Amino acid sequence: MGYFEMSKLALKWALTKPPTTRYPFEPRQPIAGSRGQIVFTKDNCVYCTVCAKKCPTGALVVNRAEKKWVIDRLRCINCGYCAEICPKKSLTMVEGHGSPAVTRDREFH
Amino acid sequence: MARTVIPFGPQHPVLPEPIHLDLVVEDEKVVQALPSIGFIHRGLEKLAETKDYIDFVYVAERICGICSFIHGQTYCQAIETIMNIPVPPRALYLRTVWGEFSRIHSHLLWLGLMADGMGFENLFMHSWRVREKVLNIIEATTGGRVIFGSCKVGGVRRDINADTIKTILKDLDEIEKDLQGITKVFLNDRSVKARLCGIGVLSKQEAWDLGCVGPTLRGSGVAQDMRDQGYAAFKDIPVEPVTRTEGDCYARCAVRCEELFRSVNIIRQAFAKIPEGEIAVKVTGNPTGETITRTEQPRGEVVYHLKANGTKNLQRFRVRTPTFANLPAMLKVLPGCDLADVPMIVLTIDPCISCTER
Numbered sequence: 386m387g388y389f390e391m392s393k394l395a396l397k398w399a400l401t402k403p404p405t406t407r408y409p410f411e412p413r414q415p416i417a418g419s420r421g422q423i424v425f426t427k428d429n430c431v432y433c434t435v436c437a438k439k440c441p442t443g444a445l446v447v448n449r450a451e452k453k454w455v456i457d458r459l460r461c462i463n464c465g466y467c468a469e470i471c472p473k474k475s476l477t478m479v480e481g482h483g484s485p486a487v488t489r490d491r492e493f494h
Numbered sequence: 495m496a497r498t499v500i501p502f503g504p505q506h507p508v509l510p511e512p513i514h515l516d517l518v519v520e521d522e523k524v525v526q527a528l529p530s531i532g533f534i535h536r537g538l539e540k541l542a543e544t545k546d547y548i549d550f551v552y553v554a555e556r557i558c559g560i561c562s563f564i565h566g567q568t569y570c571q572a573i574e575t576i577m578n579i580p581v582p583p584r585a586l587y588l589r590t591v592w593g594e595f596s597r598i599h600s601h602l603l604w605l606g607l608m609a610d611g612m613g614f615e616n617l618f619m620h621s622w623r624v625r626e627k628v629l630n631i632i633e634a635t636t637g638g639r640v641i642f643g644s645c646k647v648g649g650v651r652r653d654i655n656a657d658t659i660k661t662i663l664k665d666l667d668e669i670e671k672d673l674q675g676i677t678k679v680f681l682n683d684r685s686v687k688a689r690l691c692g693i694g695v696l697s698k699q700e701a702w703d704l705g706c707v708g709p710t711l712r713g714s715g716v717a718q719d720m721r722d723q724g725y726a727a728f729k730d731i732p733v734e735p736v737t738r739t740e741g742d743c744y745a746r747c748a749v750r751c752e753e754l755f756r757s758v759n760i761i762r763q764a765f766a767k768i769p770e771g772e773i774a775v776k777v778t779g780n781p782t783g784e785t786i787t788r789t790e791q792p793r794g795e796v797v798y799h800l801k802a803n804g805t806k807n808l809q810r811f812r813v814r815t816p817t818f819a820n821l822p823a824m825l826k827v828l829p830g831c832d833l834a835d836v837p838m839i840v841l842t843i844d845p846c847i848s849c850t851e852r
Contacts, residue, residue: 390682391616464552
């Protein structure tokens with residue numbers, strides 16, 4: 386049975402720079418390759434509605450006649466499926482998470 | 495001595511998820527434990543009847559927040575079995591790698607909670623410090639921290655290139671060194687042993703009879719691990735189950751500590767043998783048939799039963815999760831223990847109530 390097994394580890398980390406950051410004064414840097422949030426580029430979109438049909442949570446609504454692309458950020462789970470299947474690559478996933486959505490307001494593009 | 499009923503949960507400092515136990519106590523000894531579950535039932539199995547079978551991977555992944563990847567993988571394996579889809583070997587290796595990363599982060603989470611449950615705050619912080627490194631690797635390779643979202647029917651969504659593999663292997667060396675530091679404390683420290691040794695003893699026969707799975711079963715001396723069935727890349731990477739014979743809380747903790755190192759080795763072997771090639775095949779048509787798929791999650795064996803009738807929605811989707819199989823064992827060992835040992839016994843089966851209730 387060992388005594389003071391933790392002491393070595395505790396002593397080492399007492400003298401080492403903390404692995405945590407001073408958030409929010411020091412914002413977290415996004416990790417390359419992370420599925421942060423979905424970004425819509427209006428110029429390429431042909432309003433084919435594939436993304437809205439395939440969205441697993443129904444967060445996207447596309448109106449072809451009015452040329453409107455709408456997202457409900459509270460429903461979106463950032464799975465990236467829409468970005469994967471978009472034929473015109475007008476949807477992309479960016480690394481930054483952005484500010485969190487707190488209301489059911491939809492974003493119209 | 496008069497009997498008293500003490501409620502344990504659904505909100506309790508040691509419980510990350512809600513389960514309620516009515517503990518009948520005589521003095522400080524528990525004489526009976528009466529469980530009630532159902533606080534977080536979400537009806538995910540029913541959802542399979544209205545969701546497209548390809549999109550349902552996202553739902554399957556959300557059955558559990560910790561072993562999410564293996565849930566998605568098991569679902570995909572089940573659909574691939576029904577539809578006879580030849581999954582590219584590279585995808586199988588990548589699934590194995592992510593599955594093992596998932597196991598490491600789950601075990602580290604559990605070790606942290608265990609340390610926290612016994613009041614060892616410092617060890618809790620160190621366990622989660624190491625887990626953070628694993629989560630960073632997962633986020634960089636799959637895009638998500640706990641919900642990976644990288645598995646799909648017919649393969650995987652993302653590849654890992656050679657440079658990233660080199661970086662991960664370098665990080666793994668560092669993680670292994672960290673793991674040695676913290677597991678040494680879990681296995682040898684006097685205060686940890688005082689809280690775990692001889693508590694909640696489950697004999698080999700009892701564990702087998704009650705249908706335990708995973709580290710709870712292996713901690714009682716039964717060498718059963720679904721990975722030796724050879725799913726994904728495990729047909730090329732042999733897995734020898736980690737077992738202990740004591741059957742107490744310490745044994746279950748020791749099994750998980752040793753499994754961390756085994757998982758690191760499996761990832762190394764998988765990266766050494768990973769073949770080049772495609773990562774996914776195109777899936778067309780709808781599934782027809784029925785299958786049962788079994789895989790090894792961090793908490794034990796999970797069983798998926800799928801029934802499809804040729805439409806885009808499944809006819810029946812049923813999951814038997816490891817925590818559900820381990821609950822009878824927990825209720826078996828609780829009577830006779832001290833009230834102060836209840837949190838340790840409950841924690842050592844690694845209860846995942848979201849899984850259990852779905």
